[in-house]
Amino acid sequence: MTTRAVWEEEPTRVARLSRPVVLALVALAVTFPLYVVVVTSLSTTESVTRAGGLVVVPRELTLAAYAQLLSGGVVTRALVISVLITAVGTAFSLGITVLAAYGLSRPGSLFHRPLLFVVLLTFLFGPGIIPSYLVVNALGLIDSYASLILPTAVSAFNLIVMRSFFMGIPSELIDSARIDGAGEFAILRRIVMPLSKAVVAVVGLFYAVGYWNAFFNALLYINDNNMWPLQMVLRTYIVQAQVLPTGAGGISAGTGLGMAPAPSLAIKMAIVVIAIIPVLLVYPFIQRHFTKGVIIGAVKG
């Protein structure tokens, strides 16, 4: 707790009273919808019926909706696909971004300036939806998981963030390793990477959140709904409010096995929660590295 400077006047009564109220309202605006969704996803059929829909005051809680969703079927499959796309995509993006950021961080390397220009120029214009679609189509990537990774694998922003961090590494360190006979890859692995854990973590998390949230790629390039990632399922059943399929290959494989069916609203809300959870899990890490100023430094510099 820092204290008020001596020259600063005491806050007025209005300020003293209104500031907490405003801040509480702001915080509530973010957290309240999440709270309602989580509570409803955990509610039994009776409490959903009694509440007439979404449940604000929790009564009887149950995990039935989650059990049903995760017992195989549309959502389980989409979840597995999303997790795999996120894992593979993040590893791939991070790998090529680290390589390129290191290559571009040493002024004087071959074609350093034109290559940097090629990366920066992508900020100014996008290729457009239709030509992108035609290229992906021509490469035969429609209805392939590669179409969810390759077109968006490079983020110029992430690359520049990482490059500016690498540029802050003293060149004496790298030169001395080179004199000791280390090659570029050895320098990257043994000197640069251990010094850059924070920025690698942040950029990796940015990529991961991006892949997890991606919906546009799947909308354009995936026609086969057996290959849908979770965001597409969320769109179809929640935003467009289509009826969840039941039976074989439906919402769950385990219907009719003596399991009490969870209320459909709870199921829907459980899908929403499943889409949120990974973001909530990685969020504290992203936040911690913000406070270290990795991103802010890059934004300013």
Place this chain on the structure above:
Amino acid sequence: MVMPVIALLGVFHYFPTLGNVIAFQDYSPYVGIRGSDFVGFANFSRLFSEPAFWKAVANTLSITAVQLVFFFPIPIALALLLNSMLSVRLRTLIQGVVYLPHFFSWVLVVSLFQQMIGGAGLLAQSLRANGYEAIDLMTKPDTFILLVTAQSIWKDAGWGMIVFLAALSTINPALYEAAAADGAHRWRRIWHITLPGLRPVIVLLLILRLGDALTVGFEQFILQRSAVGGNAAEVLDTYVYYQGLLVGDFGYGAAAGLFKGVVGLVLVLVANRFAHMVGEQGVYSRS
């Protein structure tokens, strides 16, 4: 080492950019770019005589305008408010809460709004329970522009605040003390020290937003277009998507996309030029 990235950008960014030549063709996917006939500016003249296209342009620009008026000041206000808090722990907590929605997907944000103020949402539900008529704010074309602005604020106002907080931390505290010694009260200090200190950042972000005036977020609109109808929710990006991909009129859709890209590029360059003129640094520095 840079090659994998350059190769990917080449294939998925620069190569499709060249592919925009189909905007000048009567493009047919069966014969490809080489087999299709060049038709000059026929696609563009069709585009410019199409009322639906101008409707999409008008919608896009009015949404940008409404967002500039209602969205843009909020991160600044939030940053000032948080910056005035003395408790560091509370400040970190609030920051953590307001950044969070930035990391949610648009599908998720639209889902949450739907559950709160949609036809089957919490608002309609409690109105009905108390004997009022339910309203569905998610499908009303009249208020759609305010709805999407509210969604953008909910998702990204906290994120936008970060830059302003960083800028606030660079203002020299001695300036405030000197001003206070000269008798300047709280609001005068904000007006004469804080806001001038934030000016470079404000100008930079305004420029970026104006340069992006034709982009209002494809995902947010494609998700809601069918619920609200094309009259209110058609923006340039969704127009390209519907005309080009769903209708299958590739050359025409690409012409609309290219129009957007070229005008957008000109806007960025003009806005940046303008920033140099008023003495700010702008997006790229003059070399």
